[in-house]
Amino acid sequence: MQESYLRELLKVDEQEIRLTEKQANILAAAIEIFAEKGYAATATSEIAKRAGVAEGTIFRHYPAKKDLLLAIVKPGVLKLAVPVFASNMVENIFNREFHGIDELLRTFIYNRLDFARQNVAILRIVLQEFAFHPEIKMIIEESFLEQVYPRIKQTVIGFQEAGLLKEMPIKTMVRCIVSPILGFIVTRFLLNPDAEWDEAQEVEHLIDFILKGIEA
Amino acid sequence: MQESYLRELLKVDEQEIRLTEKQANILAAAIEIFAEKGYAATATSEIAKRAGVAEGTIFRHYPAKKDLLLAIVKPGVLKLAVPVFASNMVENIFNREFHGIDELLRTFIYNRLDFARQNVAILRIVLQEFAFHPEIKMIIEESFLEQVYPRIKQTVIGFQEAGLLKEMPIKTMVRCIVSPILGFIVTRFLLNPDAEWDEAQEVEHLIDFILKGIEA
DNA sequence: TCCTTTTGTGAGTGATTACTCACTTATCAT
DNA sequence: ATGATAAGTGAGTAATCACTCACAAAAGGA
Structure with missing residues (x-):
């Protein structure tokens, strides 16, 4: 999943959204796994793993899993x-x-x-x-x-x-x-x-x- | 949910299925909660609670949650x-x-x-x-x-x-x-x-x- | 009645969960 | 270069998870 694609998709208001590579990886991994096994069955640790990121990084950007x-x-x-x-x-x-x-x-x-x-x-x-x-x-x-x-x-x-x-x-x-x-x-x-x-x-x-x- | 209704619903083959009251309660509770919040988000402890049954009773009849x-x-x-x-x-x-x-x-x-x-x-x-x-x-x-x-x-x-x-x-x-x-x-x-x-x-x-x- | 089988119990278990935090590293305007 | 802010880390935590097991109660056939 391309970072530019994600940036375009996530742009809700007109304001530009800047995404670091790791942030894009988190989103891409989350989309993949949520789609595969469902939200409730997805562990944040698994998202972090697939995104190549520490688990803490996820919670740096999203206060909770639901966010x-x-x-x-x-x-x-x-x-x-x-x-x-x-x-x-x-x-x-x-x-x-x-x-x-x-x-x-x-x-x-x-x-x-x-x-x-x-x-x-x-x-x-x-x-x-x-x-x-x-x-x-x-x-x-x-x-x-x-x-x-x-x-x-x-x-x-x-x-x-x-x-x-x-x-x-x-x-x-x-x-x-x-x-x-x-x-x-x-x-x-x-x-x-x-x-x-x-x-x-x-x-x-x-x-x-x-x-x-x-x-x- | 009636026990007779459940017995009728669960009858797949022609063989009769006997259900104790507690067994029927487990099924009824599980159906309710699974429908409410989804399978993955449902805890077996919650099913047991709503069914008025010990958690062990569930696993007496179903080897795993998925069963x-x-x-x-x-x-x-x-x-x-x-x-x-x-x-x-x-x-x-x-x-x-x-x-x-x-x-x-x-x-x-x-x-x-x-x-x-x-x-x-x-x-x-x-x-x-x-x-x-x-x-x-x-x-x-x-x-x-x-x-x-x-x-x-x-x-x-x-x-x-x-x-x-x-x-x-x-x-x-x-x-x-x-x-x-x-x-x-x-x-x-x-x-x-x-x-x-x-x-x-x-x-x-x-x-x-x-x-x-x-x-x- | 007594024995066997089925049904039910609930405290306990190790694994996993979402999330925290003190800390390091990178970015960037000045 | 320097200081400030943002991004990233990973060991740690309390809670919760599905599941076990030794045992008790109930049911049923003789």
């Missing part, structure tokens, strides 16, 4: 959620030209697919640990309920008013759209990552499936 | 997977009379929904722990790949040959069918169990969504 987890998960969740409908996505499609729902779905799916591809370990950690740590649950709820859901909702309502989508409660529709996508991402990267995947074909089937299910 | 986990998870997975297309389900629809795919989906969804409702804790444990324990993963893979998947596959092929389903790789189609159902079950019982759910309406939307997405 290390949050330092990984927090920016992970934010990067996972925030850019979903970011900058040149919804805006492009809505304000400039309209390529249809399938084009929007395609952009959305490939965007999150690529994110998942580059962050499998963190994805795994988030999925595994959010159930047990209220802090993580709160971060997810905040970023999802405040960033992701409203934008999807707004988009869906827009299409609904244009008469392109069938009548369905927004939450139900969002779940119907997100579930198969998440289902694909999870099987693709977590459940069966070693299978041979015809990703383009899968995505097209996915788009067709979702589209048929939601259009008027 | 206690497996004693809970194994029958849970089997009951979750095996009866999916059991006895009077596929057979009824195929051999006797044909009520259409929607009727099949409806039966399937309500069946698994009711199972989830009665086994939320175990469902949570399985979902949380299978990633870290190869034994659990194997049990799931075996029961899914040998029991569930072939039956769904057979059913799907049947409908496909009748010209009722669109062309799509079987695995992709199964995933497209299962993902939204699982998505609903997970949000219904794990993510947002306290919300007010119009279950019947949700199920009908779900059926309509899936159906439109897969039919020719």
